[in-house]
Amino acid sequence: MRIRSRVVTVVLVLAGIGLLAWALAPAPVPVSTSRVDVGRFVESVSDEGRTRLRDTYTVSAPISGYLQRVGLEVGDRVSLDQVVATLEAMPTPALDARSLEQARDQLAAAEARLRSAQANLLTARAEARFAEAEYDRYRQLFDRNLIAPTEIERRQSERDRQRALASAASYAVDVARFEVDTARAAINIGSGERATDEQLRLDVRAPVAGVVLQRYRCCEGAIGAGEPILVVGDLADLEIQVDLLSMDAVRVRPQMPVRVTGYGGEAVLEGRVRRVDPAGFTRTSALGVDEQRVPVIIDFDDLAQASAHLGVGFRVEAEFVLWQGENVLQIPTSALFRYDDRWSVFVVEEGRARVRSVEPGRRAGLITEVRTGLAEGDVIVTHPGDRVADGVRVRPD
Secondary structure, eight states, rough: HHHHHHHHHHHHHHHHHHHHHHSOOOEEOOOOOOEEEEEEEEEEEEEEEEESSSOOOEOOOOOOOEOOOOOOOOOOOEOOTTTEEEEEOOOOOOOHHHHHHHHHHHHHHHHHHHHHHHHHHHHHHHHHEEEEEEEEHHHHEEEEEEEOOHHHHHHHHHHHHHHHHHHHHHHHHHHHHHHHHHHHHHHHHHHHHHOOOOGEEEEOOSSSSSSEESSSSOOOEEOOTTTTEEEOOGGEEEEEEEEEEHHHHHOOTTEEEEEEEESOOSOEEEEEEEEEOOOEEEOOOOTEEEEEEEEEEEEEEEHHHHHHOOOOEEEEEEEEEEEEEEEEEEGGGGGGGGEEEEEEEEEETTTTTEEOOOOEEEEETTTEEEOOOOOOOEESSSOOOOTTTTTTEEOOO
């Protein structure tokens, strides 16, 4: 009986000690875990870009004049050599009371000169007829040898002189009539009237077939030489410009594939790098940090598909595919940490975290390629904290 009592006592003591040890033992650390996976891996660089046209054409006024109303609006299609604007001569300035009175006086003076020239013309023509008749009479006398040759020559010279005076008087009448017309025009069209002659108008034509991208002038009015009217471009020249950080631009090469997203559509637009500019520039970020940027130009693989969704100046997200591969061993980048100057991860084995050295490869944002150290299916801690150490019990969430 005493032996049995002692055995029971020992068992109870050992059970109490076990319960006390279990109660005092540290609880497993809750951790986030992930399985090592094998799949498609894409290393890329992404940044924001803007669509643009390779070439745009600004239609401007070739001369100063009066611009008629421009009927084209932004988005309208134009064909090559289509009339997009019409210029005409500037309207005549209106006359004030003083200038109008001076114009009337100039008209009256011009009309008086015209009447004087007409009177002189009548006199000159009479003198010419008289000289012609005198010459005919003296010619008959000369034919009968009644006068000397000198006399007939004198009459012929007088006839020719009177003819010339009559012609000069006729020209003087024409000049006076032109002066009258000029003076009358200064009064008749001196109130801001515009020219109605079609020959005085100049048609400005489109230099290329495309669409109107911008309209500087819509309403009629005076315009100076060289002032812009419209901007025309062909959407068949649509491309993308992305200003990459210089450290990313050095990894981009021509003909590298690009995936275009973030423009509002569901389809992923494909493109390729056409050019990486050899010169960069400095741009200040929203945080006030100076960044060295390099322009990268992208061409669309299917321009018709891109034109159906995008226009000029649209925002897009461009993903430059630097490298891609299939069946690549990969883990979350957050699982990596430095341990003894080597990249390592925590592998969950039998409920405990074990440090394992790995050799990471390429990185693509939140995912990193693993070349050695892990196998497909291994469970790793994705976000190791300060409480996780080698051999510590863990509890996956």
